[in-house]
Amino acid sequence: AQTVTQSQPEMSVQEAETVTLSCTYDTSESDYYLFWYKQPPSRQMILVIRQEAYKQQNATENRFSVNFQKAAKSFSLKISDSQLGDAAMYFCAYRSATDSWGKLQFGAGTQVVVTP
Amino acid sequence: SAVISQKPSRDICQRGTSLTIQCQVDSQVTMMFWYRQQPGQSLTLIATANQGSEATYESGFVIDKFPISRPNLTFSTLTVSNMSPEDSSIYLCSALGFGGTNYGYTFGSGTRLTVV
Numbered sequence: 001a002q003t004v005t006q007s008q009p010e011m012s013v014q015e016a017e018t019v020t021l022s023c024t025y026d027t028s029e030s031d032y033y034l035f036w037y038k039q040p041p042s043r044q045m046i047l048v049i050r051q052e053a054y055k056q057q058n059a060t061e062n063r064f065s066v067n068f069q070k071a072a073k074s075f076s077l078k079i080s081d082s083q084l085g086d087a088a089m090y091f092c093a094y095r096s097a098t099d100s101w102g103k104l105q106f107g108a109g110t111q112v113v114v115t116p
Numbered sequence: 117s118a119v120i121s122q123k124p125s126r127d128i129c130q131r132g133t134s135l136t137i138q139c140q141v142d143s144q145v146t147m148m149f150w151y152r153q154q155p156g157q158s159l160t161l162i163a164t165a166n167q168g169s170e171a172t173y174e175s176g177f178v179i180d181k182f183p184i185s186r187p188n189l190t191f192s193t194l195t196v197s198n199m200s201p202e203d204s205s206i207y208l209c210s211a212l213g214f215g216g217t218n219y220g221y222t223f224g225s226g227t228r229l230t231v232v
Binding site for chain 1: 146149157158159161166172206208210212220221223225226228
């Protein structure tokens with residue numbers, strides 16, 4: 001079974017600065033999908049960014065970008081120009097491309113604190 | 117992307133009773149997923165629900181305790197049966213849309229359950 005590891009329980013960043021969240025995963029598969037989700041205190045899970053493993057180009061969404069290192073099984077998230085609204089729990093998730101059920105495996109999460 | 121209405125948003129229940137949580141999606145989806153989440157922690161998958169067939173449960177979760185219904189492509193329920201204080205948690209539903217590689221996951225806003 002695949003495992004997803006987020007080794008940073010909490011990260012603090014000042015407004016307008018950059019923070020990087022780490023995520024590593026363990027898999028023997030070559031085709032899969034990786035996700036970063038944001039969960040604010042409202043509990044609503046919000047998709048931040050998605051990466052297909054067969055794509056070498058790193059995904060970006062506005063101020064959010066990933067550093068996908070397939071050989072190292074690493075999928076870090078960079079938040080640039082941090083805003084107060086970025087404060088939330090961030091989860092890294094893995095989905096096997098061969099899993100017809102589409103189950104997601106989540107990491108433990110990283111709490112992002114944004115200070116003025 | 118799809119929108120999920122999850123009800124109730126919170127409830128306080130007596131031990132030994134049962135609570136049914138409902139998730140209604142505004143469009144047809146393939147799989148629906150039920151998670152349990154302790155505050156500040158990750159999501160643990162309880163079961164996967166496919167329309168027209170019995171739900172598939174993860175290790176540690178059984179149908180007698182968490183019966184699930186999936187009568188059509190837009191609706192699912194999770195019942196927490198014979199509750200004890202250990203069942204106090206947040207319960208989240210999620211849905212996987214149709215669309216091949218352009219799929220997306222949607223999450224409900226969660227049900228905060230307290231058993232007294």
